Amino acid sequence: MLSGHQNIACPLAAAAHKTPDAVYLATDEHIFRYGEFSQLVSLAAEEWRQRCADSSSVLAVQAGNSWQLVALIWAAIRSGRTICPLSTRLPTAAAQEIAEQELRTNLLTAPQISEWFAAIPSSSASCSTAAAPTTLNPAVPATMICSSGSTGRPKIIAHSLQNHVANAAGANQVIPLGPHDRWLLSLPLYHVGGMGVLFRCALASATVVLPGVVTSLSNLCQAQQITHLSVVSTQLQRMLAESLTLNSLKTVLLGGGPLVPSLVRQAIEVGLPVRTTYGMSEMASQVTTSADWLSRPEHIETALSSGHVLPGRQVHVTPDGEIWVRGESLMLGYYRDGQIEPTVNNDGWFATRDRGYWNEAGELIVQGRIDNMFISGGENIYPEEIEQALLQLPDIQQALVVPVPDNQYGARPVAFVEWATDKRQPGERQWAEQIRQQLQQELPKFKVPDRILAWDSRISQDGPKPSRATARRIAAELDM
Numbered sequence: 001m002l003s004g005h006q007n008i009a010c011p012l013a014a015a016a017h018k019t020p021d022a023v024y025l026a027t028d029e030h031i032f033r034y035g036e037f038s039q040l041v042s043l044a045a046e047e048w049r050q051r052c053a054d055s056s057s058v059l060a061v062q063a064g065n066s067w068q069l070v071a072l073i074w075a076a077i078r079s080g081r082t083i084c085p086l087s088t089r090l091p092t093a094a095a096q097e098i099a100e101q102e103l104r105t106n107l108l109t110a111p112q113i114s115e116w117f118a119a120i121p122s123s124s125a126s127c128s129t130a131a132a133p134t135t136l137n138p139a140v141p142a143t144m145i146c147s148s149g150s151t152g153r154p155k156i157i158a159h160s161l162q163n164h165v166a167n168a169a170g171a172n173q174v175i176p177l178g179p180h181d182r183w184l185l186s187l188p189l190y191h192v193g194g195m196g197v198l199f200r201c202a203l204a205s206a207t208v209v210l211p212g213v214v215t216s217l218s219n220l221c222q223a224q225q226i227t228h229l230s231v232v233s234t235q236l237q238r239m240l241a242e243s244l245t246l247n248s249l250k251t252v253l254l255g256g257g258p259l260v261p262s263l264v265r266q267a268i269e270v271g272l273p274v275r276t277t278y279g280m281s282e283m284a285s286q287v288t289t290s291a292d293w294l295s296r297p298e299h300i301e302t303a304l305s306s307g308h309v310l311p312g313r314q315v316h317v318t319p320d321g322e323i324w325v326r327g328e329s330l331m332l333g334y335y336r337d338g339q340i341e342p343t344v345n346n347d348g349w350f351a352t353r354d355r356g357y358w359n360e361a362g363e364l365i366v367q368g369r370i371d372n373m374f375i376s377g378g379e380n381i382y383p384e385e386i387e388q389a390l391l392q393l394p395d396i397q398q399a400l401v402v403p404v405p406d407n408q409y410g411a412r413p414v415a416f417v418e419w420a421t422d423k424r425q426p427g428e429r430q431w432a433e434q435i436r437q438q439l440q441q442e443l444p445k446f447k448v449p450d451r452i453l454a455w456d457s458r459i460s461q462d463g464p465k466p467s468r469a470t471a472r473r474i475a476a477e478l479d480m
Helices: 012-019 034-051 067-079 094-102 110-126 161-174 192-204 217-224 233-242 260-270 297-301 382-393 428-438 468-477
Strands: 021-025 031-033 058-062 082-085 108-111 141-147 154-158 182-184 207-209 228-231 251-254 274-280 285-290 313-317 322-327 333-336 340-342 352-356 362-371 374-376 379-381 396-406 410-419 451-454
Touching: 012 034, 012 192, 021 228, 031 034, 031 154, 034 110, 034 207, 034 379, 058 067, 058 094, 058 340, 067 082, 067 108, 067 192, 082 313, 108 110, 110 217, 141 161, 141 362, 154 285, 161 192, 161 285, 161 374, 182 192, 182 217, 182 340, 192 207, 192 228, 192 274, 192 285, 192 313, 217 228, 228 233, 233 251, 233 260, 233 322, 233 396, 260 297, 260 382, 285 313, 333 374, 333 428, 362 382, 374 410, 382 396, 382 410, 396 468
Parallel strands: 021 207, 058 082, 058 108, 082 141, 182 207, 182 228, 228 251, 251 274, 410 451
Antiparallel strands: 021 031, 141 154, 154 333, 274 285, 313 322, 322 352, 333 340, 352 362, 374 379, 396 410
């Protein structure tokens, strides 16, 4: 692991020196080996210096996953600049506003990136690959990730190269990954889960596979002989519905939200090597990861956890149940008003605002967000507890619980539920009432949602995880 702020080798350059002929990046149209891709990155970094010598040290980018975006991320690191990929789900005007007002820079779009790389071959004769350093300061800001803030202003999370390398190194100690493995980049690079794949593969000389026209994850995994895959629950649900045999998979990393025992159980039944994980943007991705659940299916119902703490991280659960984290992968801080503000206490702990506890095996059980708690008639209600109860019921594939204002109790829970369409009960009201009756056998009456509503597609349109803010807005608009 890293110590201090001594310069370290660029992970991509180190892999190119060690295994130049190994494949780093595979797309439908291109195969980039480590040696040639590292040279391309050096040329891109030099192009950056020539074009942007007087511009901001931060580059805001709005573009979908592509080999050009991957190269640009590494070029930023080689140049000592900071790159901030912005969500492609944002309207261009909103992305431009974040770039100008929060990052104090201009926005680079996908067509401009293509133009940038189109210019590189013609200028390559005057560019020296030695001009791009292969040893770098691991502590300077390398990337920024935007996360939604409670005030409407985005939280901009600044990571150093050291943060990314430490996270990847710890993950690779637990999840075997080598030069012949292929990790599908199924998450966008503006999410830390996508960004982490670049660094894990670089440290292991493994291959990053960029999907082209996405038909389905299962088809891609089968066609590309994928060995490693990162998914959220909704992606895993779709894979299971496709019922394909995926013998090449060695690891399916499941995270991004509450763990669903029935979903993990289904994955085990078809032989998917699922590992559950707890992570966050602030820690540059994974914090804890489980063993392969195929090896211990008997624990699914009684002890489904997010696993043990990975090397290089520390986790502390306070007496009131809040999860604190620290370690070399912890962010530099939040970027605000042109400055990076540390957000740790005097002992270096970051308070996550997540609730959890340790089980008897020393594995972390994550219960949900403290910020999601609301009060109903003087009682504390944690939506995740109700969601877990819903997900234990037959045929329910997805559940989200939000509060709605109530004159008598202050707030009451309402649930949005997605079920297997071919098994839906006839008559929505009758079906919803049956669900409420079943919940009353598992939960106190005050925690049972007043209404069970059909899943609204708008809840899922802003990213890989359902949006509670969108669900609350939809629920508030209904005539309760």
